[in-house]
Amino acid sequence: MTVETTFESFKLREELLAGLRRRGFKHPTPIQALVIPEVGKGRDLIVQAQTGSGKTLAFGLPLLDREPIDEKAPSVLVIAPTRELAKQIRTELMSILGGLERRVVALAGGESLDKQVDQLKRGAHVVVGTPGRLVDLLKRGALNLKHVQTLVLDEADEILAKGFETELLALVERMPQARHTMLFSATMPSAVQRLADAALNNPHRIKVAHAPETPPEIDHFTLETKDEFRLAALVSWLKAERPFMTMVFCRTRTETEWLSEQLSLLGLENEYLSGELSQAKRSRILDAFRSGDLPLLIATDLAARGIDVAGVTHVVNYTVPTHTETYVHRTGRTGRAGRRGVALTLVGTQERNALQAIQKLVPVEAWRGLKVEPLPRSRALTTEAPKRPTRAMQGTKQLTGRTSTKVAPSKPSATKGTAAQASSAKGPKKPTAPAKGGKPTKAGSPKQGPSRGRR
Structure with a gap:
């Protein structure tokens, strides 16, 4: 043996x-x-x-x-x-x-x-x-x-x-x-x-022999949701899975900035990459992410171009990529160096056709056992990205590139509308960092004190 x-x-x-x-x-x-x-x-x-x-x-x-x-x-x-x-x-x-x-x-x-x-x-x-x-x-x-x-x-x-x-x-x-x-x-x-x-x-x-494009060790999952519950689905997944080092990909810069703002309002530590960031700001964000101090990085494909970060445990597609090459490039950022990774794609009702092309490429399973909780009531929260940057996005950016608005998470109210709930079954294995080496930052944990990822 x-x-x-x-x-x-x-x-x-x-x-x-x-x-x-x-x-x-x-x-x-x-x-x-x-x-x-x-x-x-x-x-x-x-x-x-x-x-x-x-x-x-x-x-x-x-x-x-x-x-x-x-x-x-x-x-x-x-x-x-x-x-x-x-x-x-x-x-x-x-x-x-x-x-x-x-x-x-x-x-x-x-x-x-x-x-x-x-x-x-x-x-x-x-x-x-x-x-x-x-x-x-x-x-x-x-x-x-x-x-x-x-x-x-x-x-x-x-x-x-x-x-x-x-x-x-x-x-x-x-x-x-x-x-x-x-x-x-x-x-x-x-x-x-x-x-x-x-x-x-x-x-x-x-x-060292180079195996041409050794297939990464990645588990591919989908999470079906209605568009109005997409943000709630992501937040519920982050809090349930508590991933150690995650990249979330969005279609546009506006969507990236909006999503970062919403997650910050909900107490989830994150940063976003944008082409408008200075090299110094971009470097500070990447340094924090590479070192494990920043658990959640949000980016477009263009903003993430040229970034090579070891140790990414999870990749999330906020929407289904329209091209299979984009999907492969995004998800290939996890599951490296012999470590298993997780790729999750949020799928809206209008995106099932686009998903079929990906399903022909890699084996994809439905993520099961997740209860999607409704978001807390807050005037600052919106459930869908705007068509163009909001005034808040344009006027309240931090040095790190994220909006500076800080609102403590509201207590969930008993709203009538509840999101769809996936069937309960055994969930996938979680490649989070082991506890022996120190408790890692959790993307699903509310902020307590200053952000370690901030420089």
Whole structure:
């Protein structure tokens, strides 16, 4: 009988194991199972693997497990091709620290250089950055690479494709020769091989086979409802299921902002993405979502384009997508890295024809056992999205992009009209984060105190 490897078998610090449990990670991905033991041996590595394979934790876990040799200067330097990836790596590492004292800093363009200099003065154990910004800080004398024990070149092929070879070599020259170096790349063109020859010493090679579009582990469900009860159905589902990390997709920006406003009025912590948000606001929202501080993110397909967030447990289609490609793209954001995900689509009476195309594509079950409760009476609440932004939406936006109106949830009144109720049967399994690693934020819980997702 085959025994699955667990993270406990790597003998990592308990704080890291607790952080993994909080994220719901129990078994390592193939790349993690291959790389983590080799990192522990201190060998230089060339790892060929695709994006989304779990490589950040493959190198991050054993490096965070080590004791830093200096309180101020970084002992680990991770170089990434883009600002978005650098920030994503930093967020991923921070999310599994579990109380372990490690300072992880992301340094990339588009941010204040002076602020980054101050961050380095305060000290950083792990620095994640883009080549251009790292060289700028090096020239200023703000970045000290003399104590770097480990260098990680992430997505090396992309770094070189962006023309950063000169900057890379300049950074490598300022580090100790007796260091541990790892190079990760999806492809191995001659330019990457030349870089490996210059930066690595007798490296061990690991190649993780890429299964073309491995089918995600997703359970697909529908919840039929009348249009006037659609919002009530979503709210009842959120409170019953209490999902850990959920993306809700809407058709339009107006619908997105309206839905965010309604859920906020009902005490459900959420944020929305819009093309009108500044990069700084968008980044704050995504950082909160990636770290698990924000349980519910609402977006259109356009606003969510280019976002790659690991750990999404649930995807909700507020209305049925008109194209199957849209459905596949949305729901493919969950069920990754060996973790099961849930995709729920709310289906109105006029949307059954559109649903049939999806049913031909994937097996879809009806969500059963949910009692849809009527919404509380409130003048601020509306049951359907407006055709265009309301005055409240236009005039009361927060820095985070969500409406700033705060109304405590009203007590449900005994209204005559009640929503349709699904038949009671055994509901699906819920891929929420386990309790052992700390109680996660629940999207279905009313707010108590300040929002942790707010920056």
